Structure formats: C-alpha cells, structure tokens
Amino acid sequence: xxxxxxxxxxxxxxxxxxxxxxxxxxxxxxxxxxxxxxxxxxxxxxxxxxxxxxxxxxxxxxxxxxxxxxxxxxxxxxxxxxxxxxxxxxxxxxxxxxxxxxxxxxxxxxxxxxxxxxxxxxxxxxxxxxxxxxxxxxxxxxxxxxx
Numbered sequence: 001x002x003x004x005x006x007x008x009x010x011x012x013x014x015x016x017x018x019x020x021x022x023x024x025x026x027x028x029x030x031x032x033x034x035x036x037x038x039x040x041x042x043x044x045x046x047x048x049x050x051x052x053x054x055x056x057x058x059x060x061x062x063x064x065x066x067x068x069x070x071x072x073x074x075x076x077x078x079x080x081x082x083x084x085x086x087x088x089x090x091x092x093x094x095x096x097x098x099x100x101x102x103x104x105x106x107x108x109x110x111x112x113x114x115x116x117x118x119x120x121x122x123x124x125x126x127x128x129x130x131x132x133x134x135x136x137x138x139x140x141x142x143x144x145x146x147x
Contacts (some may be wrong), residue, residue: 032058032066039067043074054120069116076109 017023035047047070051058058066082102090100117123 032063040074042077043070046070046073072109072112079105
C-alpha cells in the first residue's frame with residue numbers, strides 16, 4: 001500500500017473537514033470490553049490501562065490488535081526482568097561474551113510496541129495530528145452566490 005495511511009472517521013470528525021470532501025460517518029463505538037481470561041496479569045493490567053486511555057478510538061473489532069499489543073507489553077516486561085536479574089551480557093559455552101537473548105527480546109518488543117502505539121494514535125507525534133474540530137466559519141460571500 002502506498003501513500004498515507006487512511007485516518008479513522010473518528011479522527012476526521014475531531015480534526016474537522018477543511019477540504020469539505022465527503023467521508024463515511026464514524027461507526028458507533030461499542031468498546032473492546034473486558035480483557036480475555038487467558039491473558040497474563042501484566043497483559044490484563046495493560047489492557048485496562050490502554051482502554052482507559054484510548055477508549056475513544058477503540059472498537060470491538062480492535063480486540064485482536066489490542067490483545068497483541070498487551071501480550072507484547074507483558075513479554076517485554078518479562079524480558080526486562082530477566083535482563084535486570086541476569087545482566088545484559090552472557091557467557092557462551094566456549095567462554096565468549098555476547099549480548100543476552102533477553103536484551104534482544106526487549107529491543108524487539110520496543111520496536112513492535114512503537115508500531116502498535118502509532119496504530120492506536122498513542123504517541124505524541126500521532127496525537128499532534130489530532131486536534132479539536134475546527135469551528136465552521138460562515139463564508140461572508142455566500143449571500144452573493146444566491147444573487
């Protein structure tokens with residue numbers, strides 16, 4: 001897919017419609033509901049925190065994406081815990097020092113989480129593109145069009 005990512009209708013409503021191009025109205029938000037039972041405790045906590053913060057954007061159809069985000073978050077926390085406990089460098093069987101696989105997992109998780117945060121418009125950069133709806137300004141020359 002080339003070009004800009006399409007914006008959700010909810011964002012278009014918040015940002016206003018300066019180009020006056022038609023768009024499909026936003027779908028009524030039905031929420032994502034409670035976290036799935038099989039998530040770890042850390043993932044469930046992240047689920048509830050995310051729903052609290054981003055509830056405006058999230059719909060029932062976002063459950064799978066939110067689940068992946070929360071699972072990656074929990075995996076990153078587990079990997080960070082292992083790095084703290086075991087160090088960022090490990091000895092190989094032949095006596096060489098190398099980066100811990102847990103540290104690699106932390107780094108990979110951070111990259112994935114960043115992408116998910118962009119997807120959910122949850123980064124400062126993404127939020128900067130969202131503003132309050134622009135007030136409708138009446139064209140002072142619209143009366144002349146009717147004459």
